[in-house]
Amino acid sequence: MNLDKVFQNNEKWIKDKLAVNPNYFESLGEGQNPELLFIGCSDSRVTAEELMGLGPGDVFVHRNIANMVISIDLNVMSVVNYAVEHLKVNHVVVCGHYACGGVKAAMQSADLGILNPWLRNIRDVYRIHKKELNAIACDEEKYDRLVELNVQEQCVNLIKTAAVQKAYRERGLIVHGWVFDIHTGKLIDLKIDFDVILEKIREIYHLD
Numbered sequence: 133m134n135l136d137k138v139f140q141n142n143e144k145w146i147k148d149k150l151a152v153n154p155n156y157f158e159s160l161g162e163g164q165n166p167e168l169l170f171i172g173c174s175d176s177r178v179t180a181e182e183l184m185g186l187g188p189g190d191v192f193v194h195r196n197i198a199n200m201v202i203s204i205d206l207n208v209m210s211v212v213n214y215a216v217e218h219l220k221v222n223h224v225v226v227c228g229h230y231a232c233g234g235v236k237a238a239m240q241s242a243d244l245g246i247l248n249p250w251l252r253n254i255r256d257v258y259r260i261h262k263k264e265l266n267a268i269a270c271d272e273e274k275y276d277r278l279v280e281l282n283v284q285e286q287c288v289n290l291i292k293t294a295a296v297q298k299a300y301r302e303r304g305l306i307v308h309g310w311v312f313d314i315h316t317g318k319l320i321d322l323k324i325d326f327d328v329i330l331e332k333i334r335e336i337y338h339l340d
């Protein structure tokens with residue numbers, strides 16, 4: 133890849149934006165008021181704004197390997213806190229994707245060095261849902277289902293945070309679990325019933 137091209141693309145992008153709205157960058161410079169926090173995978177094929185047809189100013193974005201929400205990860209926790217408490221987003225999305233390399237790596241037993249403790253969190257998702265996953269004979273289907281269950285568990289992790297709990301109570305923040313189907317381009321709402329899931333864990337985590 134020629135990186136000069138990146139700067140040429142940037143010049144073209146500026147021209148295109150100004151052609152539609154001469155005040156585009158002045159408006160951007162005034163601040164942000166996104167409605168949505170998007171937590172997705174770092175995978176180069178899963179571009180947050182582009183696949184939703186949104187642009188600058190629309191979405192607050194956090195991406196990491198396999199779209200994880202880990203309570204001791206200062207990075208994701210800071211993003212969630214800032215987006216929910218300060219930007220006051222009304223929706224938080226955890227978006228996984230089929231063919232996720234992080235999820236695939238967690239299904240195998242290879243030693244991946246520094247990635248091991250990160251992937252262990254996905255292995256924990258496998259352990260929690262072992263019965264369901266082991267009942268799936270087809271490896272591809274099992275892999276897809278683990279992607280979906282990982283989204284579900286990361287949503288639960290999100291709901292357990294103090295910031296989300298408070299926003300749930302005070303202003304009806306909504307958490308969504310989505311999957312991007314990389315083979316078709318389709319964004320799928322998993323329509324996770326958090327009331328049912330949270331009912332089972334409420335006695336342990338003291339959730340609202």
Ligand SMILES: [Zn+2]
Pocket residue numbers: 173174175197198199229231232233234235
């Ligand atoms: Zn991924």
